[in-house]
Amino acid sequence: xxxxxxxxxxxxxxxxxxxxxxxxxxxxxxxxxxxxxxxxxxxxxxxxxxxxxxxxxxxxxxxxxxxxxxxxxxxxxxxxxxxxxxxxxxxxxxxxxxxxxxxxxxxxxxxxxxxxxxxxxxxxxxxxxxxxxxxxxxxxxxxxxxxxxxxxxxxxxxxxxxxxxxxxxxxxxxxxxxxxxxxxxxxxxxxxxxxxxxxxxxxxxxxxxxxxxxxxxxxxxxxxxxxxxxxxxxxxxxxxxxxxxxxxxxxxxxxxxxxxxxxxxxxxxxxxxxxxxxxxxxxxxxxxxxxxxxxxxxxxxxx
Numbered sequence: 583x584x585x586x587x588x589x590x591x592x593x594x595x596x597x598x599x600x601x602x603x604x605x606x607x608x609x610x611x612x613x614x615x616x617x618x619x620x621x622x623x624x625x626x627x628x629x630x631x632x633x634x635x636x637x638x639x640x641x642x643x644x645x646x647x648x649x650x651x652x653x654x655x656x657x658x659x660x661x662x663x664x665x666x667x668x669x670x671x672x673x674x675x676x677x678x679x680x681x682x683x684x685x686x687x688x689x690x691x692x693x694x695x696x697x698x699x700x701x702x703x704x705x706x707x708x709x710x711x712x713x714x715x716x717x718x719x720x721x722x723x724x725x726x727x728x729x730x731x732x733x734x735x736x737x738x739x740x741x742x743x744x745x746x747x748x749x750x751x752x753x754x755x756x757x758x759x760x761x762x763x764x765x766x767x768x769x770x771x772x773x774x775x776x777x778x779x780x781x782x783x784x785x786x787x788x789x790x791x792x793x794x795x796x797x798x799x800x801x802x803x804x805x806x807x808x809x810x811x812x813x814x815x816x817x818x819x820x821x822x823x824x825x826x827x828x829x830x831x832x833x834x835x836x837x838x839x840x841x842x843x844x845x846x847x848x849x850x851x852x853x854x855x856x857x858x859x860x861x862x863x864x865x866x867x868x869x870x871x872x873x874x875x876x877x878x879x880x881x882x883x884x885x
Contacts, residue, residue: 612759612766614776617666618654625654625662628711630739630778632771633723634686636674640722644674646688648698648724649771650706653779659795661783668706669772672698686769704730713797715739715755715778717877725878732880735873737801739778743793748786755781805871806848807881810855811838817859824854835881836867 591599600606621627629650637643652665673693683689703724712731714720717738725731745753750761756768758781767773782794789796809829810821818839826839843851852866869881 607763609760609763609765612764612773612777612780615664615779617652618663619666621654621665622663625656626711627665627709628653628655628713629707630713630715630775631707631720631724632714632774632778633720634682634688634769634771635723636676636678636682638719640726643723644676645672645698645723645727646674646678646682646693647671647686647771648703648727649775650703651772651775651779652710655794659798660792661779661794664779667772667775668703670698671696688770698727700728703728707731707734710734711798711801711873712736713739713778713782715774717741721877722879732878733874735801736877737797737873738877739782739793739797742797742800743782743786744788744796748788801873801876804845805842805876806845807840807842807869807871808848808851808855809836809838809840809867809883810859811836811867813839813855813859820858835879836883842871 597608600608629652631648631650633645633649634647635643635645647670649667649669651667653661654663654665655661671688671693673690673696678688678690678693708730712721712734714736715738717736718741721731721736740753740755743753745758750758752758755774755777759766759777762781762784764777764780766777782797783792785792786796810826813821821839821841824841826841828838829835829840830837841851848868855866856863867883869883871881875881
């Protein structure tokens, strides 16, 4: 029988030798923290949420897996522990596409006969901050499945932490993990939740504070969404350079370029649109954005 040679070194010692050469960087498998049954005294509760779905459109596609990982954070906005997760599979009304099975590993046999109780989902998350890595995707699916999520404040760990400003070339979860020195089993909801908590506990090099503290500061900041509807086509590069994003004609929202600005910055933004984009005074539609409607389709739009 062939046996591996015994170098007399513990794994961490071998890792240290490799990394000391400067030619190697070792990724460690993520070892999730042990979940607590109860919150530590004085801690606040949040949940990291992730869904796997049959496709990208919440109007026609369905959730096939939903996971929520509770976490607890202190008054100074640092994650101090995690809780016992919720993780369930669900059989959709139509077959799971082959490309979804290839990506997630979830096939018909795994979900056959299984369901998720929307009331149980809502009860689990009730009263908690909801964090998702790509909340613009997850929130629309989850609110359709369980409308009570419309009463929860949400935050997005992908878009509300300035990862690229901190030296990361991408804000994708797998890239953030590998750049931070760990790997995990991707594209299963609960594993994505654990990975999200891990990256949020890490300090940002630019500030020394945790990514979670930066995320909360963003989530607590109210914004005004400003739409540049029917803007001249030849002005699109100016809008993109300024930070505007495109929104198609879905869910009753205006079709056009948009940007979120601070309340104090709105007059300057309207002035920019009048002078640099339309070159005349036109009505500019706006909407107040808070953690309770951000990433949702429930925007109250004013002219």
